Amino acid sequence: MAKYGEGDKRWIVEERPDGTNVHNWHWAETDCLEWSRNLLSELLSNLIVLSGEDNLYLMIKKVERVDGEAYVNVRKGKVIPGYELSVTLSWEGEAKDENGQSILKVDGSVEIPYISDENAEEDPEIKIAVKDEGPIGERLRDAFMAKGKPLIQEKVRVYVESMAKGGPAKDELETKKVEPKAGGGAAAGPGEGTGGQKASPAVKKDVVKTEEKKGFKTIRLTEKFSCRAADIYEILMDENRWKGFTQSNARISREVGGEFSIFDGSVTGTNVELQQGKLIVQKWRFGSWPDGIYSTVRLTFDEPEPGVTIIKLVQTGVPEEDRYGNETVVENTERGWRDLIFHRIRAIFGFGL
Numbered sequence: 001m002a003k004y005g006e007g008d009k010r011w012i013v014e015e016r017p018d019g020t021n022v023h024n025w026h027w028a029e030t031d032c033l034e035w036s037r038n039l040l041s042e043l044l045s046n047l048i049v050l051s052g053e054d055n056l057y058l059m060i061k062k063v064e065r066v067d068g069e070a071y072v073n074v075r076k077g078k079v080i081p082g083y084e085l086s087v088t089l090s091w092e093g094e095a096k097d098e099n100g101q102s103i104l105k106v107d108g109s110v111e112i113p114y115i116s117d118e119n120a121e122e123d124p125e126i127k128i129a130v131k132d133e134g135p136i137g138e139r140l141r142d143a144f145m146a147k148g149k150p151l152i153q154e155k156v157r158v159y160v161e162s163m164a165k166g167g168p169a170k171d172e173l174e175t176k177k178v179e180p181k182a183g184g185g186a187a188a189g190p191g192e193g194t195g196g197q198k199a200s201p202a203v204k205k206d207v208v209k210t211e212e213k214k215g216f217k218t219i220r221l222t223e224k225f226s227c228r229a230a231d232i233y234e235i236l237m238d239e240n241r242w243k244g245f246t247q248s249n250a251r252i253s254r255e256v257g258g259e260f261s262i263f264d265g266s267v268t269g270t271n272v273e274l275q276q277g278k279l280i281v282q283k284w285r286f287g288s289w290p291d292g293i294y295s296t297v298r299l300t301f302d303e304p305e306p307g308v309t310i311i312k313l314v315q316t317g318v319p320e321e322d323r324y325g326n327e328t329v330v331e332n333t334e335r336g337w338r339d340l341i342f343h344r345i346r347a348i349f350g351f352g353l
Contacts, residue, residue: 032070035168036085036159040066043155044089049148056143057094060110060152064088068115072167080331081163087112091148093130093140106132106140110152117332118340119266120160121288121322123153164326217330219315223342225351229301229309230277235345236299237280245348246340263340269294277301284315288322289329295319313337 041063049058070083089110108130130141242250273281280299295317346352
């Protein structure tokens with residue numbers, strides 16, 4: 001994920017003298033880290049987990065740390081969140097006897113090492129620790145694991161949904177509606193400009209369009225690598241190398257008709273056509289897409305000279321929205337190919353030019 005403020009300047013709007021980003025046409029980037037800290041503190045502080053069940057009392061005290069980065073990009077009303085956060089919480093517990101007398105009070109911590117837009121549809125890993133490791137301390141920790149972990153996951157989902165809606169930029173998005181120009185009067189008739197003068201006839205241009213089903217888009221990328229075509233083909237079809245450069249679980253069949261699962265199961269599909277060092281065609285989907293929807297990924301490998309490989313990616317049938325109504329599917333999928341696959345292969349295997 002690109003760091004906040006380091007985006008390609010061709011896509012980040014420059015400040016206008018009047019401060020206006022007309023129709024939100026350009027990328028408008030908002031830093032959301034402090035907003036994220038405040039929201040997570042609001043969601044995860046002073047939460048009662050257990051209040052007397054089995055004579056146990058548990059409470060999440062507060063958010064101790066929120067580290068990482070968080071931002072929202074907006075273009076023409078489309079929201080593209082980006083965040084990689086680690087969160088540390090503190091909690092306390094108490095066990096009482098049948099007469100209500102305190103047996104043991106403990107303090108503990110919760111580590112959420114990775115909350116990321118890349119895994120927005122998955123509950124994050126949660127590590128729970130207690131300072132007293134005796135039998136009663138372990139009992140309190142186990143109770144917190146059973147009751148507190150689902151509560152934390154629920155609150156994190158609230159944060160993820162808030163970022164998907166624009167985070168701190170949401171209110172601005174809702175108020176920045178296109179207003180009619182003052183004194184507009186009647187619309188100009190055919191061939192008339194705003195001043196009543198005849199406008200020049202429009203020049204007709206031939207435009208070649210690719211037919212696409214409504215609600216679906218096509219992603220096209222061309223990437224260049226300093227390696228042999230066979231080498232990068234092997235990397236893309238080898239589950240152990242996938243695990244290495246993505247730091248996530250992967251299961252990849254090397255047979256036509258075989259299944260694959262990458263990024264801890266977030267992406268799944270089947271192999272349609274495989275040609276060693278030349279072609280990979282797969283049916284491919286995110287788990288967050290509507291049921292039954294598969295895109296088609298076609299990767300062609302060209303080696304114009306020894307040691308230089310050009311990969312052309314065409315992914316058709318990518319839905320514009322996921323099952324939750326988020327309209328960032330195409331942008332996130334394209335960014336994933338660039339940042340999480342191609343760029344990481346260059347960095348890990350030294351295939352950059």
